[in-house]
Amino acid sequence: MKIYAISDLHIGYQDNQRALAEITARPNDWLILAGDVGETHAHLKYAFEVLQPKFRQLVWVPGNHELWTMPSDSDTARGEFKYNQLINLCRSFQVLTPEDPYPVVLLGGSKVRIAPLFLLYDYSFRPECVPMERAVDWASEGGGFCSDEFLLHSDPYPGKAAWCTARCEITEQRLESCNDGVPAVLINHFPLLEDLIHLPRMPRFSLWCGTRRTRDWHIRFNACVVVSGHLHMRSTKHYDGVRFEEVSLGYPRQWKGRTTPDLSVREILSPNATCLEHRSASVHPS
Numbered sequence: 674m675k676i677y678a679i680s681d682l683h684i685g686y687q688d689n690q691r692a693l694a695e696i697t698a699r700p701n702d703w704l705i706l707a708g709d710v711g712e713t714h715a716h717l718k719y720a721f722e723v724l725q726p727k728f729r730q731l732v733w734v735p736g737n738h739e740l741w742t743m744p745s746d747s748d749t750a751r752g753e754f755k756y757n758q759l760i761n762l763c764r765s766f767q768v769l770t771p772e773d774p775y776p777v778v779l780l781g782g783s784k785v786r787i788a789p790l791f792l793l794y795d796y797s798f799r800p801e802c803v804p805m806e807r808a809v810d811w812a813s814e815g816g817g818f819c820s821d822e823f824l825l826h827s828d829p830y831p832g833k834a835a836w837c838t839a840r841c842e843i844t845e846q847r848l849e850s851c852n853d854g855v856p857a858v859l860i861n862h863f864p865l866l867e868d869l870i871h872l873p874r875m876p877r878f879s880l881w882c883g884t885r886r887t888r889d890w891h892i893r894f895n896a897c898v899v900v901s902g903h904l905h906m907r908s909t910k911h912y913d914g915v916r917f918e919e920v921s922l923g924y925p926r927q928w929k930g931r932t933t934p935d936l937s938v939r940e941i942l943s944p945n946a947t948c949l950e951h952r953s954a955s956v957h958p959s
């Protein structure tokens with residue numbers, strides 16, 4: 674068994690939807706979908722119908738796009754209500770979500786915990802001198818804009834920062850309660866570390882990319898790998914000895930002619946992953 678990941682499939686684009694069918698079946702393996710599969714309930718359902726028969730287990734975390742309430746859509750659910758609808762859809766396909774217990778799997782004799790997270794963002798990836806109430810203006814003055822401001826609602830929370838705070842608090846408690854030394858794969862659509870964000874064309878888009886609350890979670894919660902998407906800038910980086918994988922496919926203009934969706938399915942862990950041995954050994958010295 675291996676664990677693979679991809680994010681930002683954005684199957685609202687015809688090219689991406691067609692390309693989804695090209696993803697090779699790996700019936701013994703798990704596939705992590707790290708958010709932004711599409712913009713509608715129908716997009717997510719379509720992706721599950723295509724991918725579920727190809728993998729032993731799918732794991733999904735929401736991206737901002739799945740949480741959008743599209744003006745053209747008959748589904749008018751907003752915020753947490755929309756999220757709960759998507760969770761119900763996942764359950765109908767037996768897809769693991771942030772609302773399920775974090776499973777512990779055996780890879781080559783080593784245990785690893787799979788932790789899908791939904792943490793959102795709180796506009797804290799901004800300079801200290803910019804107050805919260807000016808954050809969106811500050812970003813737009815620098816050419817930064819995110820459609821979430823119109824399409825991603827936070828109901829019943831007073832704002833996305835408050836929703837993010839609530840998500841972080843509940844998730845922190847869950848991760849603390851199972852922090853038993855088993856290495857974890859932490860999965861979140863948004864990067865856990867501000868240092869991972871390099872957006873040369875639109876640096877102030879960082880505002881919509883995460884929260885400073887998670888800056889030490891890869892250490893505190895014994896991560897062996899952290900998987901994220903959202904940036905549409907694929908990368909493998911290491912911080913504090915932990916591997917961070919940005920696994921976006923992205924919009925057609927970002928991948929066509931450069932890669933294929935199947936090549937973009939990133940291997941995250943295999944049975945002989947040395948990071949598991951090292952991390953388990955450091956936690957359980959013999």
Ligand SMILES: [Fe+2]
Binds near residue numbers: 681683709736903904
């Ligand atoms: Fe995306």
Ligand SMILES: [Fe+2]
Binds near residue numbers: 737862903904
């Ligand atoms: Fe995103």
